[in-house]
Amino acid sequence: MDPTGLRLLLFCILFASVQLCEIPAGNSHRIRSVSTELLKLTEDASEEPNPSVYLGLRLSDDHSLEKERQYLERLKDAFQPSVSTTPSAVSYHEEPGTGRLALHLLVLRAACHNMETLEGSQLVTQLKLHLHKEKERIGHEGMGHPITNYYQYSLGILALCVHGKKVDEHVIHKLLSAEERTKLSVDTEAMAGLAFVCLGKATFYTPELVAKLGQAIQRAKQKILQAQTPEGAFGNIYSSPLAVQFLIATGMSQECPEAVATLLRSLERGDFQNALIKSQLLPVLQDKSYLDIASTECRDERDSLTVGPPSPELELPTGRRESTLVKLIVKRPPRHLPLYLHFLTVPRGSSLLDVLKTAEKLGGAKPFTFETQNTLSGPLLTAVMGVKAQEGERKYWKILRAPNTLLEQGIADYIPQDKESILLKFFPW
Numbered sequence: 001m002d003p004t005g006l007r008l009l010l011f012c013i014l015f016a017s018v019q020l021c022e023i024p025a026g027n028s029h030r031i032r033s034v035s036t037e038l039l040k041l042t043e044d045a046s047e048e049p050n051p052s053v054y055l056g057l058r059l060s061d062d063h064s065l066e067k068e069r070q071y072l073e074r075l076k077d078a079f080q081p082s083v084s085t086t087p088s089a090v091s092y093h094e095e096p097g098t099g100r101l102a103l104h105l106l107v108l109r110a111a112c113h114n115m116e117t118l119e120g121s122q123l124v125t126q127l128k129l130h131l132h133k134e135k136e137r138i139g140h141e142g143m144g145h146p147i148t149n150y151y152q153y154s155l156g157i158l159a160l161c162v163h164g165k166k167v168d169e170h171v172i173h174k175l176l177s178a179e180e181r182t183k184l185s186v187d188t189e190a191m192a193g194l195a196f197v198c199l200g201k202a203t204f205y206t207p208e209l210v211a212k213l214g215q216a217i218q219r220a221k222q223k224i225l226q227a228q229t230p231e232g233a234f235g236n237i238y239s240s241p242l243a244v245q246f247l248i249a250t251g252m253s254q255e256c257p258e259a260v261a262t263l264l265r266s267l268e269r270g271d272f273q274n275a276l277i278k279s280q281l282l283p284v285l286q287d288k289s290y291l292d293i294a295s296t297e298c299r300d301e302r303d304s305l306t307v308g309p310p311s312p313e314l315e316l317p318t319g320r321r322e323s324t325l326v327k328l329i330v331k332r333p334p335r336h337l338p339l340y341l342h343f344l345t346v347p348r349g350s351s352l353l354d355v356l357k358t359a360e361k362l363g364g365a366k367p368f369t370f371e372t373q374n375t376l377s378g379p380l381l382t383a384v385m386g387v388k389a390q391e392g393e394r395k396y397w398k399i400l401r402a403p404n405t406l407l408e409q410g411i412a413d414y415i416p417q418d419k420e421s422i423l424l425k426f427f428p429w
């Protein structure tokens with residue numbers, strides 16, 4: 001085939017695949033309601049602003065430009081308390097980790113912020129430094145672990161790449177070898193995949209590296225497809241939005257229609273309550289991925305999104321209020337005896353967090369205690385009965401439905417069923 005014919009064929013394949021990830025017509029009300037729900041979250045000034053929510057809104061076709069602008073200001077305040085105009089604003093972390101810094105840089109790109117300033121270049125340098133430190137901790141042969149995790153390491157590379165910055169090849173190589181040698185979660189595989197696709201499109205790198213990136217993209221895709229469940233999710237339903245973002249970014253996905261149909265079914269069922277997951281889903285509903293942040297121009301945007309009136313409060317049925325009985329077990333292996341074991345009664349529909357609060361209120365000789373830390377996914381359970389991971393200790397409180405079903409939601413989102421046994425286990429990760 002002559003070069004023109006080949007180019008035409010490639011274009012057709014590419015064009016057809018782009019269409020494959022498109023959301024079927026008739027779903028615009030669903031897409032709009034996800035946008036509206038995210039927009040509503042931006043109005044709650046008592047909640048820490050979430051950069052992922054902003055990214056979701058910016059990648060949407062419909063905007064509420066004034067609300068997005070106000071949220072951007074809050075994000076900047078929370079991230080850079082030193083330049084904050086509201087001294088009361090509290091930041092998540094004294095010093096942001098790789099992931100938060102990366103998200104902040106993505107936020108600035110999505111806002112078309114001018115990075116050719118001292119502040120802009122300092123942020124880029126800071127992220128490069130973070131990635132360098134992460135790389136040093138991984139060490140030779142990838143024997144060690146990054147300071148944070150490979151999800152955040154990938155996010156860091158993606159953020160630099162989306163800003164058109166060259167990433168140190170050693171940093172890239174560490175991710176390539178981790179992707180090849182380690183079993184990463186589907187979320188991490190997808191985030192690494194997005195970073196590889198972005199790097200592969202840049203013009204800075206040697207043909208050898210570009211070839212390796214191409215192989216890694218194929219591997220990541222295979223692993224994600226192999227992780228498909230009978231219901232059509234990749235990994236689980238909460239990793240699927242990012243997995244599909246990656247498929248969209250690769251632009252060659254026969255699997256897209258089925259994946260999109262699964263996401264729409266879950267959306268209809270109300271599976272996507274968590275703000276972070278919702279914010280990763282919204283770009284997919286617009287046939288976009290985080291890579292599209294690179295080409296955001298902040299021009300001619302449709303300023304058409306409104307929050308609308310508050311939804312009516314759910315009427316609680318009067319009279320007999322149904323309750324749920326939950327068995328709460330706390331274990332700290334290798335000890336066999338539980339640190340805590342109790343049956344608790346909570347109103348029907350209570351979250352696991354409500355169950356923990358009920359247990360705490362109960363008091364008694366060996367009272368239940370717990371601590372949480374606010375994160376972009378909601379409250380993370382960090383300490384139970386005074387036990388928490390020490391600095392640098394790779395352990396966490398794993399949440400299971402006894403005996404060994406890993407919960408796919410956190411304490412604030414998970415609603416235990418009646419007579420269910422919840423096991424909290426202090427476990428390595």
Ligand code: B12
Pocket residue numbers: 098099100103148149151152185187188235236237238239240242274277375376377378379380381382396397398399400406407408409410411413429
């Ligand atoms: C790495 C990771 C972990 C690591 C975090 C440790 C570390 N320092 O790296 C570990 C193994 C501890 C972990 C634990 C859990 N995780 Co996790 N985790 C992730 C992952 C892959 C990346 C998180 C990250 O670094 N984000 C980037 C940074 C910038 O954001 P951040 O808010 O600062 O990150 C912190 C939080 O994400 C927090 N965190 C991690 N997982 C979870 C889960 C929940 C529910 C909460 C509230 C916080 C939280 O740890 C991060 C580092 O401090 C995400 C994937 C994703 N799509 O987000 C899943 C993810 C968030 N985890 C998930 C789940 C379900 C859990 C667990 C509840 C599993 C369980 N049954 O025990 C537990 C949390 C239990 C608890 N104690 O509250 C789900 C949440 C789904 C949902 N419905 O919201 C995700 C989306 C994965 C998935 N597809 O199932 N996780």
